[in-house]
Amino acid sequence: MEQSIILDINKGVAQITLNRPQSLNSFNTEMQESLLSALKTITRDDSVRCVLITGNGRGFCAGQDLSDRQQDDSSGPPDLGDTLEKYYNKVIRGIQTMDMPVVCAVNGVAAGAGANIALACDIVIAAESASFIQAFCRLGLVPDAGGTWMLPRLVGMAKAKALSMLGDKVSATDAERMGMIYAVKPDDEFLHHTQELARHLATQPTYGLGLIKRALNESLDNDLDTQLDVERDYQRLAARSEDYKIGVNAFLNKTKPVFKGR
Amino acid sequence: MLEDLNNLVIRSQADRVLTLTLNRPHALNALNTALLMELAGLLRSADKDDTVGAVVITGNQKAFAAGADVKEMASMNATDLHRDPRVQAWADIGRFKKPVIAAVNGFCLGGGCELAMCADYIIAGHQASFGQPEVKLGIMPGAGGTQRLIRLVGPAKARQMMLTGATINAKQALSAGLIAEVTAAEIVLEKAQAQAKQIAHYAPIAVAAIKDCYNQALDLELQQGLAYERRSYCVVSSSEDRNEGIDAFLNKRHPVYKNR
Numbered sequence: 001m002e003q004s005i006i007l008d009i010n011k012g013v014a015q016i017t018l019n020r021p022q023s024l025n026s027f028n029t030e031m032q033e034s035l036l037s038a039l040k041t042i043t044r045d046d047s048v049r050c051v052l053i054t055g056n057g058r059g060f061c062a063g064q065d066l067s068d069r070q071q072d073d074s075s076g077p078p079d080l081g082d083t084l085e086k087y088y089n090k091v092i093r094g095i096q097t098m099d100m101p102v103v104c105a106v107n108g109v110a111a112g113a114g115a116n117i118a119l120a121c122d123i124v125i126a127a128e129s130a131s132f133i134q135a136f137c138r139l140g141l142v143p144d145a146g147g148t149w150m151l152p153r154l155v156g157m158a159k160a161k162a163l164s165m166l167g168d169k170v171s172a173t174d175a176e177r178m179g180m181i182y183a184v185k186p187d188d189e190f191l192h193h194t195q196e197l198a199r200h201l202a203t204q205p206t207y208g209l210g211l212i213k214r215a216l217n218e219s220l221d222n223d224l225d226t227q228l229d230v231e232r233d234y235q236r237l238a239a240r241s242e243d244y245k246i247g248v249n250a251f252l253n254k255t256k257p258v259f260k261g262r
Numbered sequence: 263m264l265e266d267l268n269n270l271v272i273r274s275q276a277d278r279v280l281t282l283t284l285n286r287p288h289a290l291n292a293l294n295t296a297l298l299m300e301l302a303g304l305l306r307s308a309d310k311d312d313t314v315g316a317v318v319i320t321g322n323q324k325a326f327a328a329g330a331d332v333k334e335m336a337s338m339n340a341t342d343l344h345r346d347p348r349v350q351a352w353a354d355i356g357r358f359k360k361p362v363i364a365a366v367n368g369f370c371l372g373g374g375c376e377l378a379m380c381a382d383y384i385i386a387g388h389q390a391s392f393g394q395p396e397v398k399l400g401i402m403p404g405a406g407g408t409q410r411l412i413r414l415v416g417p418a419k420a421r422q423m424m425l426t427g428a429t430i431n432a433k434q435a436l437s438a439g440l441i442a443e444v445t446a447a448e449i450v451l452e453k454a455q456a457q458a459k460q461i462a463h464y465a466p467i468a469v470a471a472i473k474d475c476y477n478q479a480l481d482l483e484l485q486q487g488l489a490y491e492r493r494s495y496c497v498v499s500s501s502e503d504r505n506e507g508i509d510a511f512l513n514k515r516h517p518v519y520k521n522r
Contacts, residue, residue: 233446237446
């Protein structure tokens with residue numbers, strides 16, 4: 001059987017490819033477990049300095065595989081909270097707490113939990129033909145995998161509510177315009193561009209980038225006073241890194257810095 | 263693996279701050295009898311040592327202390343428990359008179375959480391977790407957990423934590439009142455040490471009286487507590503350091519305290 005998650009670690013970039021193209025890379029239990037174990041492998045591998053998540057085929061990820069969710073009246077309602085607790089929530093926490101940039105290359109439709117896993121990543125780039133759908137409302141469900149937290153922060157409450165209640169399909173271009181994602185690229189340049197970006201990030205001061213990620217994530221619940229304290233602390237830490245020294249020296253000597261990621 | 267019996271707690275002193283680092287990393291700093299005895303002994307000496315103004319207790323990035331040593335516990339019968347030397351060790355740790363800050367990263371569970379609660383306050387890293395999970399093993403908190411947790415976080419949260427054994431993260435611990443500050447993991451220890459240093463340079467008589475008084479606050483009824491504070495205030499006011507502190511403040515200079 002084909003692997004549902006392909007993990008390829010090369011030159012500091014860990015590329016995770018969702019690989020169930022026949023069902024638009026939707027999640028079944030096996031794929032959820034494989035994704036979690038890939039994230040675990042990455043956090044234990046010191047050589048990794050950037051993560052790139054993408055999908056194989058015409059979709060990025062269609063969310064939960066509903067053929068796993070056939071309703072059978074005799075057995076009572078399924079416990080979807082349990083699936084979130086065991087898998088999706090761990091994936092979102094994993095992406096958010098990884099001390100390095102996580103880039104998402106949204107190659108096609110990103111629906112339901114698939115959309116929200118993408119939005120939990122640090123830098124999201126979509127192919128022109130990609131789209132985002134908060135499909136949950138169509139089934140009587142609530143956006144999960146961090147959607148209700150991330151969406152209002154990315155696009156504001158007005159859009160977040162409408163998108164979540166209407167389940168509208170948002171094109172990559174519109175998603176970029178409303179601040180949901182960082183950039184859109186033409187389909188033919190898309191993969192090359194995102195891989196280049198990931199390779200570039202993997203050569204950058206990883207520890208510093210990790211601190212930037214932590215500071216920005218924390219800012220979402222902090223007031224300015226608290227955040228100024230966070231910046232003071234993180235700048236203190238950043239200035240102790242080898243990469244800061246390397247960066248300053250390279251700047252003064254007008255050479256290209258070779259960062260070590262620490 | 264054999265452990266160096268004298269190195270279960272690493273002692274290091276800088277300025278007037280004594281840092282005690284729990285050092286059973288392969289056991290997530292599980293608090294066995296030997297470690298607790300060593301810690302209690304170090305604190306007893308620190309109480310008598312005038313060069314120590316404040317103490318920081320810490321673990322490592324993975325664990326402050328993940329609990330009691332369950333393997334050791336399993337080997338003890340009722341008679342062993344009756345003459346358990348850990349009881350005295352815990353009493354000595356709890357009665358330490360100088361300020362203690364717990365610098366916590368990683369697991370701070372069971373006996374680890376009870377130890378951290380013996381400190382005057384806790385500073386923790388974002389990824390720290392706190393809890394009293396004893397109930398999951400068919401036992402109960404045995405080193406002050408049922409008494410101290412309820413005083414720190416209030417009855418509702420304390421009962422829920424102890425009955426379910428659920429752990430809470432650093433942010434939740436902060437809002438529950440279990441800890442005083444959350445910060446980046448890498449900076450927890452130095453923040454604790456910096457604050458300990460600040461405290462250690464205040465007049466020891468005043469600092470000890472403040473600690474003694476707020477400890478009474480948890481046990482005394484308000485009018486008794488206020489009377490206790492009043493008496494302590496008069497005692498502190500009769501110290502030479504009090505005159506020095508006020509004079510330095512009025513003359514915009516740094517005070518030099520003599521612990522008199």
